[in-house]
Amino acid sequence: MGLKSLMENAYGGKIRHRRLDSEKGDRVISIEDLADRVGDHPKKEEIAALLSDDIIPRLLSSTPQGKKESLIWGYITSIAAERSVSHVVVRPMDFAGLELAGGKLILRGDETRPSHVGERMSSGVIRMCDAGDYLGQNMSGGGIVASSCGTYAFRNMSGGWGVILGDAGSFIGVNNSGGRILVKGNAGERAGWLMRSGRITVLGDAGDYVGILAKGGVIRICGDAGKNAGWRSSGVRIEIIRG
Numbered sequence: 001m002g003l004k005s006l007m008e009n010a011y012g013g014k015i016r017h018r019r020l021d022s023e024k025g026d027r028v029i030s031i032e033d034l035a036d037r038v039g040d041h042p043k044k045e046e047i048a049a050l051l052s053d054d055i056i057p058r059l060l061s062s063t064p065q066g067k068k069e070s071l072i073w074g075y076i077t078s079i080a081a082e083r084s085v086s087h088v089v090v091r092p093m094d095f096a097g098l099e100l101a102g103g104k105l106i107l108r109g110d111e112t113r114p115s116h117v118g119e120r121m122s123s124g125v126i127r128m129c130d131a132g133d134y135l136g137q138n139m140s141g142g143g144i145v146a147s148s149c150g151t152y153a154f155r156n157m158s159g160g161w162g163v164i165l166g167d168a169g170s171f172i173g174v175n176n177s178g179g180r181i182l183v184k185g186n187a188g189e190r191a192g193w194l195m196r197s198g199r200i201t202v203l204g205d206a207g208d209y210v211g212i213l214a215k216g217g218v219i220r221i222c223g224d225a226g227k228n229a230g231w232r233s234s235g236v237r238i239e240i241i242r243g
Helices: 003-010 031-037 044-050 053-060 066-083
Strands: 088-090 101-107 123-130 143-148 161-164 177-183 197-202 218-221 237-240
Touching: 031 044, 031 066, 044 066, 053 066, 066 088, 066 101, 066 123
Parallel strands: 088 101, 101 123, 123 143, 143 161, 161 177, 177 197, 197 218, 218 237
Antiparallel strands: none
């Protein structure tokens, strides 16, 4: 008898590629276990179907390894917030609030600035300190409050709102078709690049090429703007209060 047959007989046919307990229908015990059960492109619905409420706190405290497990962890944070009657507190890690559709998520801790927070969210609220790149990317609803953010914040935004209490990086609001963005500090270059609708307000200064190639919406800069604001734009309203 071969080794595979011997092991299958010993464990009642429950041998899988990486772990004994990952047969569909068994209790999920870890993010690695979840990663075994789903495909290379995990979906929120399939993650939610495998999660019982009592295991979620344990999974939230996990440290995912690699992008696939990070995506799974991100979905778990959103599922936890949507199922909870109060706010949910998690560590600031990449993909927190992925596809959030309700509830309130608070990112608290001393980890590095996480990227892709609130990606594809449609409802709910996320509050955090300093964000990395791609904050609120492809969001269609809900709101995000962050102390600061990196590049490409609120890219492809179609709805919802975002507030940056300090400074924002370059390329904020790229290709937006809706939504509202408020930056209370300064913003980098090309705010509102390719924007088609929505509103961006910067209370401080903005970098070069504000509203470049924009075709709609409103961009308001209350401080100084760099060179070539509105370059090759049409239809967008750009207001420079102290230019």
